Amino acid sequence: MEMGGFLFYVFIFLLTTLLSYIFLGGDKKERPQTRAKLPPGSMGWPYMGETLQLYSQDPNVFFADKQKRYGEIFKTHILGCPCVMLASPEAARFVLVTEANLFKPTYPKSKERLIGPAALFFHQGDNHIRLRKLVQGSLSLDALRNLMQGIQAITASTLDSWGGGHVINTFHEMKKFSFEVGILAIFGHLDSHYRDELKKNYCLVDKGYNSFPISIPGTPYKKALLARKRLTNILADIICERKEKKSLEKDLLGCLLNSKNEKGEILTDDQIADNVIGVLFAAQDTTASVMAWIVKYLHDNPKLLEAVKAEQNAIRKANDEGNRPLSWSQTRKMPVSYKVVLESLRIASIISFTFREAVADVEYKGYIIPKGWKVMPLFRNIHHNSEFFSDPQRFDPSRFEVAPKPNTFMPFGSGVHACPGNELAKLEMLTMIHHLVTKFRWEVVESHSGIQYSPFPVPLHGPPARFWKESME
Numbered sequence: 001m002e003m004g005g006f007l008f009y010v011f012i013f014l015l016t017t018l019l020s021y022i023f024l025g026g027d028k029k030e031r032p033q034t035r036a037k038l039p040p041g042s043m044g045w046p047y048m049g050e051t052l053q054l055y056s057q058d059p060n061v062f063f064a065d066k067q068k069r070y071g072e073i074f075k076t077h078i079l080g081c082p083c084v085m086l087a088s089p090e091a092a093r094f095v096l097v098t099e100a101n102l103f104k105p106t107y108p109k110s111k112e113r114l115i116g117p118a119a120l121f122f123h124q125g126d127n128h129i130r131l132r133k134l135v136q137g138s139l140s141l142d143a144l145r146n147l148m149q150g151i152q153a154i155t156a157s158t159l160d161s162w163g164g165g166h167v168i169n170t171f172h173e174m175k176k177f178s179f180e181v182g183i184l185a186i187f188g189h190l191d192s193h194y195r196d197e198l199k200k201n202y203c204l205v206d207k208g209y210n211s212f213p214i215s216i217p218g219t220p221y222k223k224a225l226l227a228r229k230r231l232t233n234i235l236a237d238i239i240c241e242r243k244e245k246k247s248l249e250k251d252l253l254g255c256l257l258n259s260k261n262e263k264g265e266i267l268t269d270d271q272i273a274d275n276v277i278g279v280l281f282a283a284q285d286t287t288a289s290v291m292a293w294i295v296k297y298l299h300d301n302p303k304l305l306e307a308v309k310a311e312q313n314a315i316r317k318a319n320d321e322g323n324r325p326l327s328w329s330q331t332r333k334m335p336v337s338y339k340v341v342l343e344s345l346r347i348a349s350i351i352s353f354t355f356r357e358a359v360a361d362v363e364y365k366g367y368i369i370p371k372g373w374k375v376m377p378l379f380r381n382i383h384h385n386s387e388f389f390s391d392p393q394r395f396d397p398s399r400f401e402v403a404p405k406p407n408t409f410m411p412f413g414s415g416v417h418a419c420p421g422n423e424l425a426k427l428e429m430l431t432m433i434h435h436l437v438t439k440f441r442w443e444v445v446e447s448h449s450g451i452q453y454s455p456f457p458v459p460l461h462g463p464p465a466r467f468w469k470e471s472m473e
């Protein structure tokens, strides 16, 4: 969503929350029952807190200013919720790993409705463990090895569609790519009729996800809800066909369909649908955003691009000039490209922070985090802290020649909810880099430093770029 549109929605939000504050008598949740001291920080205006300060500027500036003023832990009040923000590796570990049971995942209800309430990232405890095992199983290294051929075919056809020298929006095109790979990981081979229907309706859900959640006819949010219902029906047809075939596929749908808990109960079709949509959602924009940054960083660093090309051309040569496909083991031995991926993940930090909610009053380093407050580990602040990454604004993959200090590098999160798709995401990025640099050259049009929040940070307009297939010249 464009910043202007977003600010409009923030304005509407502020207006409605101010009115409800006046008429409903203020925010009672904010006052903790205990005498222990709250972290430092300011709560801004009654109810609306510091929402405007956060959304009227680059959010990174907001977080960095706060950290400078108050240190690694500070309180604030955003979008109607009192929050504690945590900007140190130890604090992030405390919330996500060691005391994870005291902090539950929390998402706005409007978003949960669109994805589906049974998706694993909304859950905690035993139910979460069960769902997570299934998702993890379908994304294990063994499972990914079997996807190699499919991912390469998708990469090749994606790149061929860009190769004519016309200007494309890199992020939008990468989204098409990561969507196709998501479909492959979830369904294996899927009939093109189902794929088209899924794509059409998922696009509407995607558009509505970042819009103002007002459910009246004609709004993007309402259209998204209707599309989500149609997705349930399409998935029911796919599930029905699969059940008839009685196949024991190892893709995500197969894992979800064949699962039984200790009581012998299987998952309902709704639970399956919510988790399929959840994984598609978690897989698409994230991977596409990082790949858009990789295209830009490689373009802006010609020396580095040469080093990556040398590495990838040597692999291509070993594969009989590309007549044999890239193998799984080759993707595990790409040290230069791998460091480019890691550094892109660090510097872009597309998931700048995550949200949890304290399920009880929790004490951390002498401060109280009251029950019901939101807690936000700030990944980006940690990744951009010069104490852990020297000259943090410089794109320098060689910094990963030495492993980062523990808990300072968390592009995929940490603990029980850490990203189960991280190996697939890295495989996609390395496969894309291989095919891109060995067969294409490209030019970023308008290569400046603008950033767009889509909602993850991506280079402004994609970035817009032209691609040419080398052999076409």
Ligand code: HEM
Residues within 6 Å of the ligand: 120, 121, 122, 132, 135, 139, 182, 185, 278, 279, 282, 283, 284, 286, 287, 290, 350, 351, 354, 355, 410, 411, 412, 413, 414, 416, 417, 418, 419, 420, 421, 422, 424, 425
């Ligand atoms: C570069 C790409 C990606 C990045 C940066 C990324 C990042 C993350 C992060 C930071 C989390 C943890 C969020 C939290 O703790 O609140 C997460 C969770 C998750 N990711 Fe990813 N992700 C990426 C790609 C993928 C892919 C390709 C998939 C699936 C195919 C995927 C599936 C998931 C799922 C299902 C969860 C929820 C896990 C749970 O709650 O147990 N992600 N991701």
